[in-house]
Amino acid sequence: MEERVAIIGIFITDSSAAAKVNDLLHEYSDCIIGRMGVPYREKSMNIISIIVSAEPGRISALSGRLGRIEGISSKAMQAQVKPGASS
Numbered sequence: 001m002e003e004r005v006a007i008i009g010i011f012i013t014d015s016s017a018a019a020k021v022n023d024l025l026h027e028y029s030d031c032i033i034g035r036m037g038v039p040y041r042e043k044s045m046n047i048i049s050i051i052v053s054a055e056p057g058r059i060s061a062l063s064g065r066l067g068r069i070e071g072i073s074s075k076a077m078q079a080q081v082k083p084g085a086s087s
Contacts, residue, residue, distance in 0.1 A: 006059045006078040010048040014071025018046065021072060025050065028062050053081075 012018055025032065031054035038047045052059055059076055066074040 002055060003053060003081045004056050004059060004078045005051065005053050005081060006063075006076050008050050008052065008059070008063050008066070008074055008076045010050070010066055011073040012046040012048065012071065013044070013073070015044075015046070017069050017071035020069050021048070021066065024062070024065055024069070028052070028054075028058075031058060
């Protein structure tokens with residue numbers, strides 16, 4: 001099984017979508033290893049970055065599901081974990 005580490009950037013431009021984002025992140029909590037959220041009040045948005053460790057398909061599924069929520073934009077950047085690296 002190939003494992004990757006990814007950073008997913010999430011931009012919430014519709015505050016009513018925040019609950020859907022949190023529910024989805026909870027669903028994937030087993031692979032989330034870090035999360036940081038920053039409110040950008042001057043632009044009426046919230047920015048969240050999450051770090052995940054999972055198979056590439058699972059990372060893509062999470063990023064895709066986030067992007068299908070109205071009022072949300074998300075992008076993922078993945079890096080392959082070197083064989084033999086500690087997990």
